[in-house]
Amino acid sequence: MPSLNVSLTAELVDLIHSKVSGGMYSNASEVVRDALRRLDSNDELLYELKLLRVREALRPGIEQARNADFAEYNLDALIQELDAEQEAPENN
Numbered sequence: 391m392p393s394l395n396v397s398l399t400a401e402l403v404d405l406i407h408s409k410v411s412g413g414m415y416s417n418a419s420e421v422v423r424d425a426l427r428r429l430d431s432n433d434e435l436l437y438e439l440k441l442l443r444v445r446e447a448l449r450p451g452i453e454q455a456r457n458a459d460f461a462e463y464n465l466d467a468l469i470q471e472l473d474a475e476q477e478a479p480e481n482n
Contacts, residue, residue, distance in 0.1 A: 415421045
């Protein structure tokens with residue numbers, strides 16, 4: 391198995407030693423491998439949660455499109471509407 395040297399803080403070294411001495415792992419490499427697997431799993435979960443939030447945010451628009459519930463706008467009408475809104479405060 392390939393090896394890799396890393397620098398850790400004293401607190402992380404203590405944490406690794408406590409996991410090994412507590413019997414949860416048989417050596418430091420197991421602790422680090424498990425931590426990296428969990429980190430990767432958490433990253434995947436976070437990605438899935440973000441994707442779910444985007445889907446939920448888009449759901450109303452998707453439903454409107456499925457129901458053919460579209461706004462009736464064209465560019466010229468929109469520009470006229472925005473211009474009218476901009477001019478209104480000046481007339482007051």
